[in-house]
Amino acid sequence: MKMFIADYQSLPERTGQVFKMDGEEIVLFRLSSGEVRAIENRSPHPKGGTLSEGLVSGEYLFCPVYDWKISLQDGKVQAPDEGKVKIYQIERDKDHVFIVK
Amino acid sequence: MGKKKLVMIGNGMAGVRTIEEIIKLAPEAFDITIFGLEPHPNYNRIKLSTVLQGDTTVEDIIMNSWEWYQENHIELFTGETIVKIDTDKKIVLSDKGREVEYDELIIATGSSSFILPVPGADKQGVTGFRDIQDCETMINTSKQFKRAAVIGGGLLGLEAARGLLNLGMEVEVIHLMPHLMERQLDPTSSKMLKDELEKQGMNFIMEKQTAEILGEERVTGLRFTDGSEIAVDLVVMAVGIKPNVDIAKDSGIYVNRGIVVDDFMHTSATNVYAVGECAEHREMVYGLVAPLYEQGKVLASILCGAETKPYEGSIVGTGLKVSGVDLFSAGEIEDDENTKSIKVHNEFDGVYKKIIIRDNRVSGIVLYGDTKDSSRLFKMLIKKEDVSGMTSVSILESGCCGGGVDSNDVAAMADDDIVCGCNGVTKGTIVEAIQSKELTTVDEVGGCTNAGRSCGRCKSQIADILAYTLGDKFDVAAEKTALCGCTTLSRDEVVAEMKEKGLTSIREVMNVLEWKQEEGCSKCRPALNYYLGMILQDQYVDDRDSRLVNEKMHANIQKDGTYSVIPRMYGGVTSAADLKKIAEVAEKYNVPLVKLTGGQRIGLYGVKKEDLPVMWEELGMPSGYAYGKTLRTVKTCVGAKFCRFGTQDSMGLGIELEKKFERLDTPHKVKVGVSACPRNCAEAGIKDFGVVGIDGGWEVYVAGNGGTDLRAGDLLETVKTKEEVIELIGAFMQYYRETADYLERTSKWVERVGLDHVKEILANENTRQALNARLDKTLLKYNEPWSEAIENKEIQEKYYQKREVPVLV
Ligand code: SRM
Ligand SMILES: Cc1cc2nc3c(=O)[nH]c(=O)nc-3n(C[C@H](O)[C@H](O)[C@H](O)COP(=O)(O)OP(=O)(O)OC[C@H]3O[C@@H](n4cnc5c(N)ncnc54)[C@H](O)[C@@H]3O)c2cc1C
Ligand code: SF4
Ligand code: FES
Numbered sequence: 001m002k003m004f005i006a007d008y009q010s011l012p013e014r015t016g017q018v019f020k021m022d023g024e025e026i027v028l029f030r031l032s033s034g035e036v037r038a039i040e041n042r043s044p045h046p047k048g049g050t051l052s053e054g055l056v057s058g059e060y061l062f063c064p065v066y067d068w069k070i071s072l073q074d075g076k077v078q079a080p081d082e083g084k085v086k087i088y089q090i091e092r093d094k095d096h097v098f099i100v101k
Numbered sequence: 102m103g104k105k106k107l108v109m110i111g112n113g114m115a116g117v118r119t120i121e122e123i124i125k126l127a128p129e130a131f132d133i134t135i136f137g138l139e140p141h142p143n144y145n146r147i148k149l150s151t152v153l154q155g156d157t158t159v160e161d162i163i164m165n166s167w168e169w170y171q172e173n174h175i176e177l178f179t180g181e182t183i184v185k186i187d188t189d190k191k192i193v194l195s196d197k198g199r200e201v202e203y204d205e206l207i208i209a210t211g212s213s214s215f216i217l218p219v220p221g222a223d224k225q226g227v228t229g230f231r232d233i234q235d236c237e238t239m240i241n242t243s244k245q246f247k248r249a250a251v252i253g254g255g256l257l258g259l260e261a262a263r264g265l266l267n268l269g270m271e272v273e274v275i276h277l278m279p280h281l282m283e284r285q286l287d288p289t290s291s292k293m294l295k296d297e298l299e300k301q302g303m304n305f306i307m308e309k310q311t312a313e314i315l316g317e318e319r320v321t322g323l324r325f326t327d328g329s330e331i332a333v334d335l336v337v338m339a340v341g342i343k344p345n346v347d348i349a350k351d352s353g354i355y356v357n358r359g360i361v362v363d364d365f366m367h368t369s370a371t372n373v374y375a376v377g378e379c380a381e382h383r384e385m386v387y388g389l390v391a392p393l394y395e396q397g398k399v400l401a402s403i404l405c406g407a408e409t410k411p412y413e414g415s416i417v418g419t420g421l422k423v424s425g426v427d428l429f430s431a432g433e434i435e436d437d438e439n440t441k442s443i444k445v446h447n448e449f450d451g452v453y454k455k456i457i458i459r460d461n462r463v464s465g466i467v468l469y470g471d472t473k474d475s476s477r478l479f480k481m482l483i484k485k486e487d488v489s490g491m492t493s494v495s496i497l498e499s500g501c502c503g504g505g506v507d508s509n510d511v512a513a514m515a516d517d518d519i520v521c522g523c524n525g526v527t528k529g530t531i532v533e534a535i536q537s538k539e540l541t542t543v544d545e546v547g548g549c550t551n552a553g554r555s556c557g558r559c560k561s562q563i564a565d566i567l568a569y570t571l572g573d574k575f576d577v578a579a580e581k582t583a584l585c586g587c588t589t590l591s592r593d594e595v596v597a598e599m600k601e602k603g604l605t606s607i608r609e610v611m612n613v614l615e616w617k618q619e620e621g622c623s624k625c626r627p628a629l630n631y632y633l634g635m636i637l638q639d640q641y642v643d644d645r646d647s648r649l650v651n652e653k654m655h656a657n658i659q660k661d662g663t664y665s666v667i668p669r670m671y672g673g674v675t676s677a678a679d680l681k682k683i684a685e686v687a688e689k690y691n692v693p694l695v696k697l698t699g700g701q702r703i704g705l706y707g708v709k710k711e712d713l714p715v716m717w718e719e720l721g722m723p724s725g726y727a728y729g730k731t732l733r734t735v736k737t738c739v740g741a742k743f744c745r746f747g748t749q750d751s752m753g754l755g756i757e758l759e760k761k762f763e764r765l766d767t768p769h770k771v772k773v774g775v776s777a778c779p780r781n782c783a784e785a786g787i788k789d790f791g792v793v794g795i796d797g798g799w800e801v802y803v804a805g806n807g808g809t810d811l812r813a814g815d816l817l818e819t820v821k822t823k824e825e826v827i828e829l830i831g832a833f834m835q836y837y838r839e840t841a842d843y844l845e846r847t848s849k850w851v852e853r854v855g856l857d858h859v860k861e862i863l864a865n866e867n868t869r870q871a872l873n874a875r876l877d878k879t880l881l882k883y884n885e886p887w888s889e890a891i892e893n894k895e896i897q898e899k900y901y902q903k904r905e906v907p908v909l910v
């Protein structure tokens with residue numbers, strides 16, 4: 001299923017935007033490359049926490065609470081830490097961003 | 102002639118060390134094949150405790166990488182078990198049906214956890230503590246379950262228990278004997294250890310014997326022989342180890358408790374040797390690496406035809422790798438009528454030392470709480486030094502409370518003093534290696550001498566020896582530490598390049614200085630943002646997205662993703678009207694916690710991110726910056742306005758300082774205290790800047806710290822007027838801003854550069870004025886961040902909104 005989630009222009013570069021959808025919190029990141037990535041707003045750290053305010057660098061996100069480095073491509077936490085964030089598939093035309101579920 | 106075929110069964114610490122020694126002695130002598138049951142290359146088993154305790158990862162403990170085996174042309178079969186040795190045909194057979202011939206065979210199968218033969222011991226959730234898999238079992242269990250029991254209160258059991266605590270489990274340690282680690286500690290030191298571990302959160306069930314493990318498929322509890330029961334979800338058996346001798350036994354090799362070897366590690370079968378925990382030498386089976394490495398050295402020499410002394414057994418010393426516990430034990434632990442012992446028990450400092458002397462020689466050592474003397478005493482014990490001419494003071498150099506001469510002072514050490522107990526490496530060997538091979542780091546020393554490559558306890562001493570041997574050269578090596586993993590340049594080099602090349606943005610810095618990761622990381626981005634702002638004073642456009650969460654959001658993130666709101670309350674002074682406003686906002690937005698902070702103001706905790714801007718607006722107060730690398734609070738005492746002892750207006754000066762310096766970016770947070778007399782009710786002695794009123798003037802203290810490393814401030818100057826105080830603090834602050842590393846508090850910075858140096862700089866009137874001028878120029882650029890967010894819709898949308906997406910059905 002493909003659902004409209006946001007206008008591309010409304011996404012600021014390198015700052016997470018939180019969307020509440022059906023009880024879930026999804027964060028969209030517009031990278032410097034122009035690509036958009038979507039992950040669940042929950043840190044894979046055992047103590048939890050949110051991810052939307054993390055620092056974005058290239059294809060990576062640094063978790064705001066525990067400074068874990070997370071790939072926005074596959075959701076994998078980078079060594080030495082371990083874990084995985086749920087990622088969502090995104091489709092986009094010029095002006096619209098869709099989430100594929 | 103072809104090379105001889107050397108086969109080794111077991112790919113663990115003792116065996117691989119033996120191979121390393123062989124390669125050193127005769128790199129071309131053998132075709133080497135190794136079989137290992139575990140699916141990993143050789144790793145540092147000792148460090149499993151640290152892996153479990155969360156300090157290291159499995160990758161970090163690999164000692165010989167896959168490449169190492171390749172480079173040395175070693176054929177390695179992992180995940181493959183040898184099931185039979187045919188000593189007549191000289192062949193080993195693996196569980197995969199592989200047959201390999203040998204000319205020489207080393208058995209290095211180590212040992213396994215001893216699993217108590219009680220009913221239920223095979224249930225899910227019961228594990229030993231021996232290998233990576235056991236660690237993984239424990240780590241995974243801790244994610245789903247809460248209660249753990251460790252059976253066995255010895256070294257392994259306690260290290261496992263500490264690890265499980267770190268993993269967030271509740272831990273019961275069950276011990277058969279009345280004292281923990283009874284083989285290494287006497288009752289007094291054992292009691293001290295138990296008290297400390299209880300403080301750390303461990304529970305103990307002493308003098309209980311496990312009778313049965315309860316549960317269906319998975320363990321749910323334990324029953325003891327007295328009938329009592331406890332509920333648990335995980336059982337770790339740490340009651341002892343059992344040498345892996347079965348294949349040797351089945352192949353007709355003589356086995357007692359371990360595989361019996363002579364002084365040259367030869368077993369009863371020709372061309373078959375044993376080394377490590379599986380070997381029994383002169384009725385001893387060792388469970389620590391130091392003696393096993395000695396065995397390996399002897400065996401390697403024998404196999405390579407090099408000259409060697411026989412292995413004659415070892416005396417071992419033990420420590421415990423649990424943070425907050427410092428203990429060492431070797432030799433005898435109990436005195437009797439034929440011994441004279443020196444005992445020191447300082448209950449106040451938690452230090453206990455017992456040196457047992459038999460026939461004028463040290464025969465036993467138990468140290469708790471202060472182990473500085475351990476290597477010196479251990480050497481006396483091993484060398485059987487005659488101590489009859491010595492006094493108790495000279496035997497126990499560091500005295501009763503940990504003070505006295507630091508026998509770890511590397512200059513005072515003799516060349517044959519052991520530095521690394523695990524690997525038997527002396528100071529002389531290390532110094533020699535540093536000089537002849539021009540080594541500059543602890544890792545390089547480990548690479549050449551093996552020192553520090555096992556438990557790692559000796560690394561700080563190796564660093565001291567490096568510093569001592571290299572002198573100035575070491576400083577150069579140590580100082581050139583890169584800013585972060587994205588560059589090889591140091592902080593000073595980066596700042597110099599910024600100034601010289603006139604770089605004006607983070608992106609430009611990264612491009613010009615060839616950053617390895619294009620957009621940097623969470624270490625360099627905030628640091629570069631700070632340095633640029635510091636250099637370009639009022640011109641730099643701050644990159645908000647390069648700040649970490651708290652500064653980006655102007656609120657402190659909490660563990661559940663909510664925030665705290667802490668408004669300014671200058672100098673800790675408020676009014677009834679402001680208190681009312683705070684109360685109303687707290688009530689209206691259902692703030693879960695209203696608390697006085699440690700910085701003399703009121704904090705509202707647990708605020709939703711979407712509510713931040715409205716709450717700020719309704720409060721109508723400026724941000725207290727309780728989250729920033731900037732001025733936090735200025736704590737004041739009530740002072741001369743009301744207090745009968747007060748000599749100065751501390752509140753007035755405090756408020757003035759807070760208003761002047763608020764919002765300024767600094768390398769780390771900066772805290773200030775102002776008291777109006779030396780009673781110092783504002784605790785100015787532990788602040789970055791502490792001002793204390795005296796009759797007719799003010800004392801200005803700097804570089805105090807009340808946090809992790811407590812440090813009392815140093816008196817910088819005594820001045821007459823408050824204008825002088827402000828000018829002095831301004832100059833000091835700006836010099837700190839310009840020269841400190843990002844994230845270096847004033848306390849650490851002053852220790853690094855030296856207070857005298859700073860005093861010298863500030864002594865010059867012109868310099869002071871110039872510093873203040875640059876500071877004042879910088880201060881002009883700041884806006885109040887909360888009002889900025891209230892007024893600017895773009896900021897609100899970008900940082901504080903959560904959007905609802907309607908779900909279409
Ligand atoms: C709010 C407050 C506790 C309280 O409820 O009272 C507090 C809360 C935090 N402190 Fe603190 N510290 C608070 C006063 C202190 C004090 C006491 C003081 O300022 O007089 C100290 C010791 C004094 C000192 O710093 O010299 C203190 C030493 C620390 C340290 C250790 C700093 C050090 O150099 O060793 C940290 C960690 C750090 O900064 O890296 C820290 C870090 C933190 C952080 C910011 C941790 C974080 O990054 O999340 C805490 C945020 C909690 C939250 O959820 O908002 N906090 N912290 C206090 C805020 C005072 C204020 O009004 O601004
Ligand atoms: C948690 C923990 C903490 C420790 N802390 C310390 C410490 O602080 N200081 C210290 O000195 N020592 C410590 N030790 C002990 C130290 O790790 C051992 O003494 C050392 O590893 C023994 O080396 P080894 O080569 O004899 O055996 P191991 O390292 O156990 O290696 C033997 C290998 O052989 C394999 N093997 C067995 N049978 C076969 C077969 N038939 N075919 C193929 N492969 C086989 C095993 O799977 C194993 O990988 C600790 C041990 C543990 C478990
Ligand atoms: S520091 Fe001195 S003046 Fe200030 S309240 Fe305490 S006693 Fe009074
Ligand atoms: S003392 Fe254990 S590695 Fe040196």
